[in-house]
Amino acid sequence: MRAITSRALLALTFAAGLNGAVSTTFAADAPAPAASQPANAVSPAFAALFNAAQELLKGGNGPGALAKLKEIDALPTPATPYEQYLILRVRAPAEFAVNDMAAAATDFETLLASDQLPAADRLQTLKARASVLYTAEQYPKATVAIQEYLAAGGDDAQLRELLPQTQYINKDYAAAAKGFQAQVDAAYAAGHPPTEKVLRLLATSYSQSDNDAGYVSVLERLAVAYPKADYWRELIARAVHSDKLSDRLYVDNYRLKVQLLGSVADSERLTYAALAAHAGYPEESKKVLDDAFATKPFTGADLAEATRMRGEINKAVASDHAQLASSEAAARNGKDGNALVSQGLLETVDGNPQQGSQLMELGIAKGGLKQPEEAKLHLGYAQIRAGRDADALKTFQSVNGPNGLSAMAHVWVLYVQSRQHAAAAPDAAASK
Secondary structure, three states: OOOOOHHHHHHHHHOOOOOOOOOOOOOOOOOOOOOOOOOOOHHHHHHHHHHHHHHHHHEEEEEEEEHHHHHHHHOOOOOOOHHHHHHHHHHHHHHHHHHHHHHHHHHHHHHHHHHOOHHHHHHHHHHHHHHHHHHHOOOOHHHHHHHHHHHHHHHHHHHHHHHHHHHHOOHHHHHHHHHHHHHHHHHHHOOOOOOHHHHHHHHHHHHHOOOOHHHHHHHHHHHHHHOOOOHHHHHHHHHHHHHOOHHHHHHHHHHHHHHHHOOOOOHHHHHHHHHHOOOOOHHHHHHHHHHHHHHHOOOOOHHHHHHHHHHHHHHHHHEEEEEEEEHHHHOOOOOOOOHHHHHHHHHHHHHHHHHHHHHHHHHHHHOOOOOOHHHHHHHHHHHHHHHOOHHHHHHHHHHHOOOOHHHHHHHHHHHHHHHHHHHHHHHHHHHH
16 A cells, blocks of 8 residues: 655644644742743743754654653653643654554544644644554554544545545455546546556446446546456456357357457367368468467367368368459459458458458448348458558447447447547657
8 A cells, every 4th residue: 555654744733733832931949830821831941941842843853852852751740731742743743753542642633632722724734643653553543643634625646546545454344345446437538548447446346336337438438548468368258148149159259369468378278179161261270270280288178179260271271372362353243241351351361451351341331241240350450450540440439230249349448448548648648
């Protein structure tokens, strides 16, 4: 968790509230002051020791200040209530400066209960107590103290930021989520993403308070602003399981993994290759197997099956290449756009996404499609591969269908947004 303001700085700031040295109005051996005498009068002996202690504290000498205050106990005349209050005003921050958190917390609490504390100094004292309790890792008490400070009108940005962290540590996840969400909203309103740490804390707070919708919304923001494999892996898994995935879309699931994660798991390579070949895209299947054989993940029966499949797929690839021109001509002359869409996806997985996306756009425009929403999903994929991110974003956002279509398209949307965010980051840094 974030560290609090340095002890020395807080001590000096608080001591400065005394506005310099105290003055005297009667001698140490004088009789008790009359009722008309000021209530804030102090003896010369007290004033000398106290002023020395305050100067030591201002100079950053906490131990020296405490030692000088201790000398006051040896004075022949007991300290008056006002003098006791003055001692607290220096002793509490001095204890904080020397890391005696228990004593500092007690003394700041006593100060707050004192009728000698001016109303103008109460907010500063509330802030000091909250800082002490947080630094002492007394998080339940720190939570209450920070809330009291803020309720009294305190506006310290650091304490406001620390409040949800203390609530998080106290396992008050619902309250922590509210605080972290406010920080996240403020960051986006200011035109920049929150830190990854704050987003992760918010995500965990939502998860621990059984707010799955809130958790997913933060997970998506993490993936966009801080694209990491763990975030993408969970979003893909949620998309696949959020709706019953149609058999045709399983190969699209693998395409999504390759694009976002860099590859599929070794255990998935054989299935991916078989699905791509069955769907009519042997070039895609060939690449999956070629990559697999380069890293040698297969053994035993899987190796035998992959070797057999590889021979058949190589023949299919050769056949497709020989018929490529005639297949495209037939697709262009077709009565509907189905063949154009299929040919466009074939070109895309064959390494020609620019040509592929153009063919699919022609097919979608021609109409009469058996699976129009899947066609748009594949078009968006081709546009991504062709580097046409702005077009891909619009295409994916237009996909609306059951059986996992919308869920999968949404992950693609997040992926495009993450690419756009990464592209904009250098420009934003350069403008500062």
